[in-house]
Amino acid sequence: MSEVTLESLVSFCKRRGFVYPSSEIYGGLAAVYDYGPYGVELINNIKQIWWRELVYRYDNISGLDSAIFMNPRVWQASGHVAGFSDPLTECRYCHTRLRVDHLLEGVGAEASDTMSETEINQLFDDYRHLVVCPECGHRDFTQVRHFNLLVHSNLGNFTGNDSNPVYLRGETCQGIYVNYKNILDSTRLRLPFGIAQIGKAFRNEITARQFIFRTREFEQMELQYFVRPTNDLVDFNLWKQRRWDYYINILGIDPANLRWHEHEKLAFYAKAACDIEYNFPFGFQEIEGVHARGDYDLTQHQKFSGQELDYYDQAVDQKFIPHIIESSSGVGRVFLMLLNEAYHEEKLGENDKRVVLKLKPALAPVKVAVFPLLRNKPELIKAAQEVFDQVKMRWRCEFDDNGNVGKRYRRQDEIGTPYCLTVDFDTLEKGTVTVRDRDTMKQTTVQLNELVSYLSSKLDY
Numbered sequence: 001m002s003e004v005t006l007e008s009l010v011s012f013c014k015r016r017g018f019v020y021p022s023s024e025i026y027g028g029l030a031a032v033y034d035y036g037p038y039g040v041e042l043i044n045n046i047k048q049i050w051w052r053e054l055v056y057r058y059d060n061i062s063g064l065d066s067a068i069f070m071n072p073r074v075w076q077a078s079g080h081v082a083g084f085s086d087p088l089t090e091c092r093y094c095h096t097r098l099r100v101d102h103l104l105e106g107v108g109a110e111a112s113d114t115m116s117e118t119e120i121n122q123l124f125d126d127y128r129h130l131v132v133c134p135e136c137g138h139r140d141f142t143q144v145r146h147f148n149l150l151v152h153s154n155l156g157n158f159t160g161n162d163s164n165p166v167y168l169r170g171e172t173c174q175g176i177y178v179n180y181k182n183i184l185d186s187t188r189l190r191l192p193f194g195i196a197q198i199g200k201a202f203r204n205e206i207t208a209r210q211f212i213f214r215t216r217e218f219e220q221m222e223l224q225y226f227v228r229p230t231n232d233l234v235d236f237n238l239w240k241q242r243r244w245d246y247y248i249n250i251l252g253i254d255p256a257n258l259r260w261h262e263h264e265k266l267a268f269y270a271k272a273a274c275d276i277e278y279n280f281p282f283g284f285q286e287i288e289g290v291h292a293r294g295d296y297d298l299t300q301h302q303k304f305s306g307q308e309l310d311y312y313d314q315a316v317d318q319k320f321i322p323h324i325i326e327s328s329s330g331v332g333r334v335f336l337m338l339l340n341e342a343y344h345e346e347k348l349g350e351n352d353k354r355v356v357l358k359l360k361p362a363l364a365p366v367k368v369a370v371f372p373l374l375r376n377k378p379e380l381i382k383a384a385q386e387v388f389d390q391v392k393m394r395w396r397c398e399f400d401d402n403g404n405v406g407k408r409y410r411r412q413d414e415i416g417t418p419y420c421l422t423v424d425f426d427t428l429e430k431g432t433v434t435v436r437d438r439d440t441m442k443q444t445t446v447q448l449n450e451l452v453s454y455l456s457s458k459l460d461y
């Protein structure tokens with residue numbers, strides 16, 4: 001288990017402006033959160049790095065931004081209207097609603113996503129005597145019911161009848177599947193190729209006790225990689241490796257805090273399915289799914305839409321429905337993982353300590369802070385302002401002249417700023433600034449005319 005507690009991360013996020021409960025002045029809204037001034041910077045960096053590492057790195061991957069609202073038939077074809085549900089039980093004592101698959105996991109049993117209500121009830125009955133309510137410790141539960149996770153809207157509904165609602169999308173990948181033909185027609189992409197998308201998804205999650213780990217509104221980063229049917233397990237293993245390496249080499253996660261979870265019970269259409277799990281303060285939990293989905297998704301959309309979604313492979317003069325390898329992760333879960341990984345409380349000497357976020361520079365919300373050594377010397381303030389203006393359009397920067405320099409360093413360490421620049425009398429006389437490194441706390445003198453290239457050698461990745 002990692003040493004940082006969830007409570008310390010929650011209060012840190014609130015105090016330093018990373019994450020706030022949604023509409024807090026009205027008492028909040030369960031399982032919905034807002035990202036504050038530093039949170040939004042970290043979120044943008046997470047998304048930008050993901051985008052670059054997929055869409056820019058591989059010339060056979062293109063991007064997409066599809067709408068949140070879709071024709072409701074999409075969700076019938078995908079199986080979400082009938083089957084996108086979690087098994088729910090209620091504690092008869094404290095009335096907490098609980099996910100039965102999670103309760104079963106806690107006692108060493110595994111439920112599959114595809115179990116019917118009867119099957120999951122049977123399984124739960126076999127283990128019920130071992131399960132205790134995590135809220136009140138009692139052992140008295142109601143029958144298991146499937147609870148559909150799709151969120152309804154009243155878009156375009158002027159009658160008040162909710163029988164055929166327009167949904168808020170439950171996952172972003174359906175927007176990719178229904179655009180696959182458009183993208184084939186309007187680009188020169190040929191198999192194998194990928195379509196990447198980042199966007200909001202909505203789920204009526206039953207349990208929501210783990211901060212931003214499980215929210216009802218969240219963002220997904222999804223790659224759907226279209227491959228020849230004969231090649232899908234090769235491509236599946238390729239993407240497993242690429243995604244694993246991404247977390248370690250690009251995001252800087254300690255491999256000891258990551259592990260694979262292989263699904264034992266696969267959905268009937270799936271060829272293989274694995275999740276990457278991270279060691280959160282509440283144990284190892286999923287951050288990303290890497291799945292070989294076969295031809296299920298496109299076949300379903302072909303059937304329901306009546307449109308041909310097959311692919312003509314010139315090389316072998318054959319038509320077929322491509323198979324799909326999916327990589328799907330959540331921005332909020334990556335955010336929480338990164339904070340957990342980066343958050344350190346360090347002892348400095350006998351009576352001093354600092355909180356420092358050891359984020360990779362590319363992820364840090366603020367890259368550079370600029371300080372005038374003294375706030376009552378107008379010539380220092382002016383010179384510091386000039387330095388700030390020189391760098392602020394290139395990186396997210398902060399100007400701080402509040403309190404002594406030591407306090408300013410602490411404030412920046414806490415939010416993970418890799419470099420602090422102090423403008424002092426040498427700046428006025430010799431044209432230099434003092435650059436202080438977050439991790440080593442060492443100071444270097446840099447000539448002003450070399451400052452931008454010095455910083456870019458450290459910050460740009």
Ligand code: ATP
Nearest residue numbers: 205213214215218286287288289328329330332333
């Ligand atoms: P879980 O089993 O934890 O509910 P899932 O298997 O339903 O997750 P997927 O449908 O495979 O998740 O979604 C892919 C990714 O989207 C997950 O790995 C996760 O990072 C993210 N995700 C899914 N649901 C949520 C949520 N409610 N809040 C935040 N992120 C989520």
